[in-house]
Amino acid sequence: MTTPRRLLLVAAPALLLAPAIAHATPDAMAAALREFTGGAEVRRGRVAMDISPLVENGNTVPLSVIVDSPMTEDDHVRAIAIFNERNPQPHVITAHYSARSGQALLATHIRLATSQNLLAVAALSGGTFWSDSAQVVVTLAACLEG
Amino acid sequence: MARVLINIPREIRAGETIAIRTLIQHAMESGYRPGADGNVVPRDILRRFTARFDDEVVFAAEFSPAIAANPFLSFTMNVVAGGTLTLRWEGDNGFDQTETRRITVA
Amino acid sequence: MKRLALLALCCLPAAAQELRSGFEDMARETQALQREDATNPAMLWVQEGEALWSSPAGANAQSCASCHGAAETSMRGVAARYPAWDEASAAPTDLAGRIAQCRTERQGAPPLERESPGLLALSAYVGLQSRGVAISPPADPRLAPAMSQGAALYAERRGQLDLSCAQCHDDNAGRRLAGSTIPQAHPTGYPLYRLEWQGLGSLQRRLRGCMTGVRAEPFRYGAPEYIAIEAFLMGRATGMAMETPAVRP
Numbered sequence: 001m002t003t004p005r006r007l008l009l010v011a012a013p014a015l016l017l018a019p020a021i022a023h024a025t026p027d028a029m030a031a032a033l034r035e036f037t038g039g040a041e042v043r044r045g046r047v048a049m050d051i052s053p054l055v056e057n058g059n060t061v062p063l064s065v066i067v068d069s070p071m072t073e074d075d076h077v078r079a080i081a082i083f084n085e086r087n088p089q090p091h092v093i094t095a096h097y098s099a100r101s102g103q104a105l106l107a108t109h110i111r112l113a114t115s116q117n118l119l120a121v122a123a124l125s126g127g128t129f130w131s132d133s134a135q136v137v138v139t140l141a142a143c144l145e146g
Numbered sequence: 147m148a149r150v151l152i153n154i155p156r157e158i159r160a161g162e163t164i165a166i167r168t169l170i171q172h173a174m175e176s177g178y179r180p181g182a183d184g185n186v187v188p189r190d191i192l193r194r195f196t197a198r199f200d201d202e203v204v205f206a207a208e209f210s211p212a213i214a215a216n217p218f219l220s221f222t223m224n225v226v227a228g229g230t231l232t233l234r235w236e237g238d239n240g241f242d243q244t245e246t247r248r249i250t251v252a
Numbered sequence: 253m254k255r256l257a258l259l260a261l262c263c264l265p266a267a268a269q270e271l272r273s274g275f276e277d278m279a280r281e282t283q284a285l286q287r288e289d290a291t292n293p294a295m296l297w298v299q300e301g302e303a304l305w306s307s308p309a310g311a312n313a314q315s316c317a318s319c320h321g322a323a324e325t326s327m328r329g330v331a332a333r334y335p336a337w338d339e340a341s342a343a344p345t346d347l348a349g350r351i352a353q354c355r356t357e358r359q360g361a362p363p364l365e366r367e368s369p370g371l372l373a374l375s376a377y378v379g380l381q382s383r384g385v386a387i388s389p390p391a392d393p394r395l396a397p398a399m400s401q402g403a404a405l406y407a408e409r410r411g412q413l414d415l416s417c418a419q420c421h422d423d424n425a426g427r428r429l430a431g432s433t434i435p436q437a438h439p440t441g442y443p444l445y446r447l448e449w450q451g452l453g454s455l456q457r458r459l460r461g462c463m464t465g466v467r468a469e470p471f472r473y474g475a476p477e478y479i480a481i482e483a484f485l486m487g488r489a490t491g492m493a494m495e496t497p498a499v500r501p
Contacts, residue, residue: 059214088176089210093207093210094208095205095221096203096206096207098203099224100224101221102164102222102224103222105165107221108214108219109213109214110213110214
């Protein structure tokens with residue numbers, strides 16, 4: 001006969017141990033974005049970011065981004081960058097492409113310190129910038145080691 | 147030498163765009179994590195990945211500490227003819243590892 | 253009378269429920285990590301284990317392959333039949349213990365410590381050869397005492413939280429604890445890549461985590477208590493498919 005209260009006690013230490021570490025802010029993310037775009041306008045569209053809206057462990061979060069582009073010499077994606085609001089740093093990864101890439105695809109595993117917004121931005125050869133965003137909830141694991 | 151897994155499609159036709167998937171064994175120590183003694187463990191991450199096909203860079207990436215431990219990366223490239231794929235990971239503390247794979251087309 | 257009925261309710265064996273791997277309760281994305289070898293970080297350890305399997309080691313310059321040949325055939329199904337009886341020590345041993353013993357006794361090589369990268373790598377490589385094989389503990393009567401000791405340890409309340417394994421993993425399996433679903437605790441995929449660990453770990457590491465979780469003193473690595481609990485858990489998971497090397501959150 002186990003009471004839910006007793007089970008909750010197991011979860012409590014995880015809350016107590018959450019380290020008080022400085023994190024990025026929406027402002028820091030905006031600054032990192034400006035560095036990537038040089039202040040150019042970023043439009044929504046063309047970019048599709050795929051990430052689970054509910055993440056069960058922030059240590060390894062599969063993320064993929066695909067940009068709608070013909071990937072020719074004249075018209076291709078030069079770079080894709082991922083930014084976040086509340087990790088210690090606003091930048092996650094920047095990937096570089098050429099027409100030889102065939103496709104503007106990026107798939108990797110990232111870390112998320114907590115629930116937050118993510119932004120994927122594509123820089124096109126023509127000088128335009130396109131984006132997609134995602135809001136991700138990172139749940140609290142019950143049983144952590146140590 | 148860090149362990150590396152590189153997944154390349156077995157059969158490739160000329161002109162095909164293929165996906166290459168890579169995993170490399172690395173702790174990606176973020177520089178924000180307190181160790182057992184309470185002090186922050188110094189940062190030790192991979193910083194840069196470069197994929198060359200023969201002499202041409204087909205894909206490159208810069209990592210921040212927000213890339214998960216044992217980094218996974220997938221990218222695509224258009225294969226016109228056979229050649230050599232050279233993958234290089236560079237990081238903190240002088241980390242520098244290169245792997246090559248021969249790519250043949252059917 | 254009422255008390256008896258209550259007792260009966262508490263002691264309903266796990267077999268009364270449908271056996272369910274923790275894999276089923278994971279997010280689709282985490283399941284995908286395990287399903288695809290190209291994305292499963294545990295395969296890095298498997299690759300290391302494969303290299304170790306055929307590397308000569310120790311005074312006799314023998315590799316695992318020198319005696320056992322190709323692991324794909326000789327090790328098929330082996331991990332699904334551990335813990336097993338060890339004649340030399342006249343005690344049950346787990347797969348990692350057997351590999352470590354082979355290493356020192358047969359190869360004459362320096363010992364592989366519990367949870368060392370080499371022992372995890374070899375355990376993962378040997379374990380992979382049983383992927384998909386149904387767990388089938390050996391019908392060896394000499395293992396019976398360990399299995400009943402394991403059953404007793406599983407049911408025994410411990411730690412400052414005064415909780416037994418069974419209270420979470422039998423009585424409350426399938427319910428939620430914070431953000432996680434409490435699994436039935438079947439050891440189908442060890443050693444496994446735990447996202448929390450950001451690396452590969454053994455069942456013993458997981459059991460230690462549970463014990464410190466309930467604020468109990470964990471047994472030392474390699475302790476007979478862990479072998480006993482594993483023997484009980486593998487018996488309880490009889491028929492389930494091996495998943496080594498699994499991924500868990």
